[in-house]
Amino acid sequence: MTDTTMQLLSQGTDPVKMPDFDILAEGKTLSGVAERLMSLSLTDNRGFEADQLTITLDDADGQLQLPPRGARLTVLIGWKGEPLTEKGTYIVDEIAHEGPPDRLTVSARSADFRxxxxxxxxxxxxxxxxxxxxxxxxxxxxxxxxxxxxxxxxxxxxxxxxxxxxxxxxxxxxxxxxxxxxxxxxxxxxxMPGGGVNAQGQPLPSFAITRSSGDRHQFRIADREAYTGVRAYWLDLNYGKKKKVSVKRRKPPKPKKEKSSSRE
The missing domain is CATH 3.55.50.30 (Phage tail protein beta-alpha-beta fold)
Structure with missing residues (x-):
């Protein structure tokens, strides 16, 4: 055991979590997928746009069978050693095979949308x-x-x-x-969005995300000077009309020139 490992253990630092997943086809776990998985992407869309699932598998040995279109895939993701979270059921609607190196890409859309x-x-x-x-x-x-x-x-x-x-x-x-x-x-x-509560009005649990929660991060600061103001719309339920409120950015006051006390 290295000195660095001993130091981390003595400080009580949690080891980096390893991601884990499971894929079920028609309710049955697919075997051998973990060894072939190259990427798994879930896109959770708002509104009535179907969520998307994309799975890319290594097929260098040419042993993979093409899944039938219309097959139902259930995806669970999480961390190794912890219960996985089900992320919904998806219906296969597109299959692509390319190479070399040979790989199989399966695309599916949420089964909730018909x-x-x-x-x-x-x-x-x-x-x-x-x-x-x-x-x-x-x-x-x-x-x-x-x-x-x-x-x-x-x-x-x-x-x-x-x-x-x-x-x-x-x-x-x-x-x-x-x-x-x-x-x-x-x-x-x-x-209602952004309220921090579920549909029953109960508060959603909070979760602190720290630097050690993931393996990479990104931070960006926008140039706020590029905006001259903001406009928001709201619905007046008493009159059934949409109204707007506009607020312009205040310009900083110009510095006053100091008057000279001496006379020429």
Whole structure:
């Protein structure tokens, strides 16, 4: 054991965590993937844009079989020695093979998003609450509604959904109320962003990220002088109108020239 290792142990420094993962195909763990994995990328998108999964595997020996399109992959990620966190189920929609060196790239999209989400409908909503609208649309697709408490009882006097998909209508309604809406893990979310609470209003757990939490970091400072002001929009629920507030950056006062006390 080296002197450096002994020093770290004596200081009680935690060893660097090693990432871990598991991939299930149709509910069964894929064997031999860890030895072939070159990269695994998960993209968690906001709104009604499907989350994306991309897996690249080494196929130098040519023994990999191409997975069928439409196969369901479930991904779990985390740290070695700790319980893994499930990150959803994805449907394979694209397969690519290239080389040399030979490699197989599998792309998949979130199973939460379906083609019927894009079906345009004719619906007239009258004297309803946000909770009733979101719940009705969630029930149509077999989803569980998750709505922020502060949004549930907001009344909608009248709203027309004319040749518009349910997801487009929900997005439009969310923008009017300053909320966000999306589908995650079988739940239709209609929540307020940035509040630090979940859909039930309970505070989210905090987690401190330190330099030792990862193997690299990036820090950037923007030139704030390039901005002359900021403009924000808000919805006046009393009148149903969108209003704006603008604040301009104050210019620093020019230094006054000192007057000379001597006379020429």
């Amino acid at each position: 083609d019927e989400f894009n079906v345009k409908r004719e619906v007239s909503w009258h004297d309803v609450t946000v909770e009733r609208v979101v719940s009705a649309i969630a029930h149509r697709y077999g989803l569980k509604p998750q709505i922020s408490e502060m949004l549930m009882d907001i009344e909608i006097d009248h709203a027309d959904q004319t040749e518009e998909s349910d997801m487009s209508f929900l997005t439009r309604m969310a923008e009017m109320l300053g909320a966000i809406t999306t589908v995650k893990s079988g739940n239709l979310l209609f929540i």
